[in-house]
Amino acid sequence: MSHTAPTAPTMPSGAAPLLVASGLRKTYGATPALAGADFAIASGEVVAVMGPSGSGKSTLLHCLAGIVPPDDGTVSYAGRDLARLSDAGRSALRRGDFGFVFQFGQLVPELTCEENVALPLRLTGVGRKEAGARAAEWLTRLEVDDVRHHRPGQISGGQGQRVAVARALVNNPRVLFADEPTGALDSLNGERVMELLVSAARDTGAAVVLVTHESRVAAYSDREVVVRDGRARDMAGAL
Secondary structure: OOOOOOOOOOOOOOEEEEEEEEEEEEEEEOOEEEEEEEEEEOOOOOOEEEOOOOOOHHHHHHHHHOOOOOOEEEEEOOOOHHOOOHHHHHHHHHHHOOEEEEOOOOOOOOOHHHHHHHHHHOOOOOOOHHHHHHHHHHHHHOOOHOOOOOOOOHOOOOHOOOOOOOHHHHOOOOOOEEOOOOOOOOHHHHHHHHHHHHHHHHHHEEEEEEOOHHHHHHHHOEEEEEEEOOOOEEEOOOO
16 A cells, blocks of 8 residues: 655654664554554654654554554664564564563562562573562562562552663663553652652653653654554654
8 A cells, every 4th residue: 555655753852763664654444544654763862752642652562662563664673674573583672672561560460569579580581580680670670679479469550650760771771661650540649650660760761652641641752643544643843
């Protein structure tokens, strides 16, 4: 399917894009979720992806992360076309280079908080002792060291989301995908989670793709991209 060549998104001065999407189209049945969306983000940048419910913003995130393939268009990460990677190659990216925070945390209920945070490390072959030590460091950094031996059902929603952020960052990913990370929290807990998430990501140099419909959450970003009717518009410069 042909589409109009995209206009490059506004990037930080002198920054080269780390993750780039061009002309993404995705349809579920008869419903178009993306209709030629373009996106780019540089290392260390926080970009808020906003839009009304059903606009395609979560679908955009899933395509950027290699979770679902677009019907048309390309996604390039560090110069590599995700479509040319094997399933195993994309899975390896999601385990190592990419980190994820979802609205409801999605912690493993049978594991302690420390074990949840250590899980991505264990999946990449890190030994139990080292993984536990690194997990404990991140729990301390996210101000939830006191619940390290608790299971998710024994802690509050705000604590659980901080644990989820620690799990997403424990592998020092180059890109952090956060899909409505404060959607299930009250405003006070949501603000603290965002402060900690953005601060930790900036310290590690990770790029953050932040999907949200809340302007107070988007305020933590460097720029905003609005998705409407399956297309993306950079609010710092037209896409």
